Amino acid sequence: MDMFANLWLGFGVTLELKPISFTLFGLLEQAVVYRLPINIFLCFLGCMIGTLVGVLPGVGPIATIAMLLPITFGLDPVGALIMLAGIYYGAQYGGSTTAILVNIPGEATSVVTVLDGHQMARNGRAGVALGISAIGSFFAGTVATLIIASLAIPLTRVALLFGPAEYFSLMVMGLIFAVVLARGSVVKAIAMVLCGLMLSTVGQDLETGADRMTFRWAELSDGLDFAAIAMGMFGFAEILRNLENPETRDVLKNKIGKLLPSWQDLKDAAKPILRGTFIGSALGILPGNGAVLGPFASYTVEKKIAKDPSRFGRGAIEGVAGPESANNAGAQTSFIPLLTLGIPPNAVMALMVGAMTIHGIVPGPQVMEKRPDLFWGMIASMWIGNLMLLIINMPLIGLWVKLLKVPYNMLFPAILMFCSIGIYSINNNPFDVVMTAFFGMVGYALMKMGFEVAPLLLGFVLGKLMEEYLRRSILMSRGDWSVFVDFVNRPISATLIVIAVIMIVVAFLPSINKSRDEVFTE
């Protein structure tokens, strides 16, 4: 089996010993060289930071990854991506801890865990809730890793058949999915995508080298900085929002209780975990923020098929096991569109694109061929990371609970400091810091106008490529704009556009719109 050979290669990369030289901050005359499994260490570090971030309400994974990007500059690309991936799925884990213990979703995907998880905690079963969510997540992570490994090669082959027109249509479809699956108004989400695309055009034109919308500012001729937009709009704007709605953290005073679920608990949770894993995996692959939908879908399914649905909301273990598994599975499989097609399905993956680009890797189908070590190393690290999370979360839970007591007025200045130093060190340029503050203000204003900024970041990341493919397609078709919907010569492109159109029409149907709102408000 190819898949296992590849995974084996991946494990090799993750566990590889690398020579690291220590100069003890320049004090030693001769560098001491050790051989260390540095990737495993980075994976662990990512998982720890991710858990930390997930636990702390008010610090999202997007802001964290954005602010830690500069720290990964000195690492090799494999290590950097392993660490960033660890932060992402670590945050998914940590979010459930806060959901269960404090009744606040630490992260958007743990919104449903609050419903039954916190009730379980109230009933004195906090430990079991945490335990079952960790076990479910680990199982889901394992299955999702296998799904990624088995889908990667066929999907990449498909992607290699793509010409510029297909790519353009694929991106249109991806963005439409992102818009439809986003929270809030579809029209406003479309507007944000367009704004993101617009921002991506600032800087030199790819073909002619002409300065575009730079207003003769030399600083703008390289284009707007991705990290400045991400940190400003997510990091700073998020802080501004949190400062306005001071949350009260009602940390559970009961004992957490034993972590290991009883045999009966495991039996009750087994099927929901299985169902949640598959629901989450399937939705996670979808372009758009499918990973967020997984837990909602899983919760609805469990409630529908339960013998006694009235138990839900009062501490039903199925209501924790299913969504938590779905959540982690979706987080993992959302890497598939990025790794195989080079298209980020959500804002976190958009940041991964940013990270890859900084390291000189263009995400897409060619990565698997050119850098198999990076590709499979990252996938293998996900499984190892999930195993680590099990260890990080179960015995150390007391430590995380203590972290919940860090007051926000110490937390946010620290975040600001990290972001400022990080953004400065990307180009050693104070102008970037000013830009970040500017985008912080823009993000705050957009929030006040009822916009969600995640689609903007997606649009910005995809913008340059989309324009390039659009211009190339039109050039190749000699100015014929029907090239994207030409069923005879370009069936793939036409199909993708049709799917996109159907999605958008469906999203505007009043009845669907209503049930969509219900899903997001529940």
Place this chain on the structure above:
Amino acid sequence: MPDTDVNATAEPRGLIKSPQDLMAGLFLVAFGLFCLWASSNLSGGRGANLGPGSFPRGLSFLLMAVGAVVIAQALTTIGPKLEAWSVRGPVFVLGAVLLFAVTVRPLGLVVAGPLALMVSAFAAKDTRWLPNAIFAVIMTIFCILLFKVALKLPIPVAPWAGW
């Protein structure tokens, strides 16, 4: 979930049914117009060859169209009011970031760090001077150790002392 639903009231408010959407729509139209003007000096290209101006210009028109839809929504569908804008948060938070940008090069992290940390903390209402100052000093030392010593990022720590 968007707090918008919470604020939505059942009673229609005259001609403008959703002030928030009206604001959003006007912003989109204005941004579209601004981009159209900003890209007006770029050649649009002809026929098969799309020039540097085509994409931004196309986007400008789309933005204005979407803005018009949002404005139409604001006049027909009941939606949330405009939320109040806080002044304290943006002033202290973004002010601190700007202070950092201005001071980091000439004065280094030793000065820029505590300055930004202390100023930003006053964005929260319950911040007190002394704990805040102590925290700022500890945090700055931690950042110097992490970014300069451990990660070796070329950030000026104390340029006046040659570090």
